[in-house]
Amino acid sequence: MPSVRTRFAPSPTGYLHIGGVRTALFNWLFARQHGGQFILRIDDTDQQRNVDEALQPILDGLHWLGIDWDEGPEVGGPFAPYYQSQRHDRYQAAVEQLLASGFAYYDYATPAELQADRQAAEHQQRPFRYDRRFMAQTPADRARFEAEGRQAVVRLKMPTEGVLVIDDLIRGRVEFEWAREQDHVIQRTDGTCLYHLANVVDDHDLQISHVIRAEEHLSNTPRQIFMLEALGYPRPAYAHLPFVAEPGSRNKLSKRKLDKYLKNRDFAQLVEHGRPIAQRIGHAVEADAFNPVIVDFYRTIGYLPEAILNYLALLGWSLDDKTEHFSCQELIQNFSLDRVNKSPASFDPKKLWAFEDWHFQQLSLEQKVAQVTPYLEKASLVASPPDDRQRARIDQLVAAASDRIKTSGDVLAFDDFFLPDDEFPYDEKAFEKHLRQGDGLARLREFRESLAALEPFDVPSLERLMHDFIAQRQIKIGQVIHAVRVAVTGKSIGLGLFDTLAILGRPSVLRRIDRTIERTAAS
RNA sequence: GCCCUCGUCGUCUAAUCGGUCAGGACAUCGGCCCUUCAAGCCGGGAAUUGCGGGUUCGAGUCCCGCCGAGGGUACCA
Numbered sequence A: 001m002p003s004v005r006t007r008f009a010p011s012p013t014g015y016l017h018i019g020g021v022r023t024a025l026f027n028w029l030f031a032r033q034h035g036g037q038f039i040l041r042i043d044d045t046d047q048q049r050n051v052d053e054a055l056q057p058i059l060d061g062l063h064w065l066g067i068d069w070d071e072g073p074e075v076g077g078p079f080a081p082y083y084q085s086q087r088h089d090r091y092q093a094a095v096e097q098l099l100a101s102g103f104a105y106y107d108y109a110t111p112a113e114l115q116a117d118r119q120a121a122e123h124q125q126r127p128f129r130y131d132r133r134f135m136a137q138t139p140a141d142r143a144r145f146e147a148e149g150r151q152a153v154v155r156l157k158m159p160t161e162g163v164l165v166i167d168d169l170i171r172g173r174v175e176f177e178w179a180r181e182q183d184h185v186i187q188r189t190d191g192t193c194l195y196h197l198a199n200v201v202d203d204h205d206l207q208i209s210h211v212i213r214a215e216e217h218l219s220n221t222p223r224q225i226f227m228l229e230a231l232g233y234p235r236p237a238y239a240h241l242p243f244v245a246e247p248g249s250r251n252k253l254s255k256r257k258l259d260k261y262l263k264n265r266d267f268a269q270l271v272e273h274g275r276p277i278a279q280r281i282g283h284a285v286e287a288d289a290f291n292p293v294i295v296d297f298y299r300t301i302g303y304l305p306e307a308i309l310n311y312l313a314l315l316g317w318s319l320d321d322k323t324e325h326f327s328c329q330e331l332i333q334n335f336s337l338d339r340v341n342k343s344p345a346s347f348d349p350k351k352l353w354a355f356e357d358w359h360f361q362q363l364s365l366e367q368k369v370a371q372v373t374p375y376l377e378k379a380s381l382v383a384s385p386p387d388d389r390q391r392a393r394i395d396q397l398v399a400a401a402s403d404r405i406k407t408s409g410d411v412l413a414f415d416d417f418f419l420p421d422d423e424f425p426y427d428e429k430a431f432e433k434h435l436r437q438g439d440g441l442a443r444l445r446e447f448r449e450s451l452a453a454l455e456p457f458d459v460p461s462l463e464r465l466m467h468d469f470i471a472q473r474q475i476k477i478g479q480v481i482h483a484v485r486v487a488v489t490g491k492s493i494g495l496g497l498f499d500t501l502a503i504l505g506r507p508s509v510l511r512r513i514d515r516t517i518e519r520t521a522a523s
Numbered sequence B: 001g002c003c004c005u006c007g008u009c010g011u012c013u014a015a016u017c018g019g020u021c022a023g024g025a026c027a028u029c030g031g032c033c034c035u036u037c038a039a040g041c042c043g044g045g046a047a048u049u050g051c052g053g054g055u056u057c058g059a060g061u062c063c064c065g066c067c068g069a070g071g072g073u074a075c076c077a
Helices: A018-033 A051-065 A088-100 A111-123 A139-147 A195-205 A215-230 A255-261 A265-280 A295-301 A305-313 A328-334 A349-362 A365-378 A388-404 A408-417 A428-436 A440-453 A459-473 A478-489 A497-504 A506-521
Strands: A005-008 A037-040 A104-107 A153-156 A163-168 A172-177 A185-187 A210-214 A237-241
Touching: A005 A018, A005 A210, A018 A037, A018 A051, A018 A210, A018 A237, A018 A305, A018 A328, A051 A295, A051 A305, A088 A104, A088 A153, A088 A185, A088 A195, A088 A215, A153 A215, A163 A215, A163 A237, A172 A215, A185 A195, A195 A215, A210 A215, A215 A237, A265 A295, A265 A349, A265 A365, A265 A408, A295 A408, A305 A328, A305 A349, A349 A388, A365 A388, A365 A408, A388 A408, A388 A497, A428 A440, A428 A478, A428 A506, A440 A459, A440 A478, A440 A506, A459 A478, A459 A497, A478 A497, A478 A506, A497 A506
Parallel strands: A005 A037, A210 A237
Antiparallel strands: A104 A153, A153 A185, A163 A172
16 A cells, blocks of 8 residues: 655745645645655745745744654655755656657747737637647747747647546546646746646655645646646546635635734624733834744733644634534544545634643643743743742632633733742723722721731632721622732732632732722822 | 526534424523622523425425525636
């Protein structure tokens, strides 16, 4: 049985697109499930800019997600090089073979002539097909055309009749009439080769067994099959995946349309949640990469790779009518191409968020702490690495925060636990409401006295203290708790108050309350 | 224009050979709880399966015709 070999072939564009990840993921899952190889090939045929620089973010993104490749950049492999820009001699050889065997020809039509023909066909409302009037059949023809100052491209000599049948693993049987196909160009006048030729040669050279790619390539498959058969290559299996579409639409998700997506409430929320986190750790938020269409966005904010992979896997694939949560291992075990959907699936930021929440809550306390600590370090809230006191505090905080932390970066919402007692900022609205108005300040002073005498200073004692405190005064807990919270954290939202006080510890709590009381005096 | 693909609640989807009130999840809405936030618990609404025909005792599932969306039709990938 021939081994399963799949590939992901990104162009070095400088970023890893979320739709690209889904394609990579399906290829990877399929290869891993069958004990085959997953190959990373770089489609840099017409790349002007610095390939290394534009490729690195893609490699980094895949590494981060845990999508590893058996052959390709960084790891090499038996079929190197894995960069199309370095494989030109292979393409040249294929072009020559096609020419020699009569499956391709030199063509001397100018772009202007072709354009005119195309328009004429359009006016007559008939399908356009090049009539080969500048096809050179002999060396003499070539010399004659060249004497006229014409330059040659190489075109495929496509069949003019018959039907091509493709058994797509996802779409089923698809038929194309050869007569509708064009004599596509495979080599330009400057000698460079076009994508489809390169693609066919590379897939063959790398012994790709299953071509799993986006559906935009389905219509391109006939010309590729024509080439590979003319070249004598075996036909790989094909699986054309539906697009990952924009939120609430059938259009392909695109990096360029961020402005438009931001008008979508859910999408905007995703960005609004991430922005303060990114800013806090010194990550540029205007940068192109700060965009939920790009994987780096999620890495910056501290999403879990498992959550993203789980969500993406379910975008177009499902196991049954109820299973939603999968680890990578479970995906590898259960994935199958025949349960991939045919229709485009739109990207839903809210659902991704729900997966992130679920996966994060699966983590042990220790794992959560490990996830979260780098964020505190990057924001300079703790030393790097944190000292023992800070470490203990992170443990306590994460435990008390419970599911309030959903992405690693969320820990920064609790920065007040790591700021000096006389430096954490106050939310002015909350301060006004709970400390300047009503009797919050008076309660705070009284409560401070009780706190000073409390022994031991832990959660159960604090609860008891509060209970007695409000019972004696015949007041409701809300009449004191908010004032205390704002006094010690500066915020009106946060952890349970008793946890907050216990984590801070008595000296810190008293200093913070004193600072707050002084602040009410100053106006 | 022509060719190809797709079309089930707002979104992701489920529904063996056609066969119980079209199921689940996310979102949404209400209620409970309550110390803010987050959560938790209980409940609700939401799809005449793109539309119109046909076959059948019975169709989301089969057939025909429309419509809509996307892709291809490049010396783009």
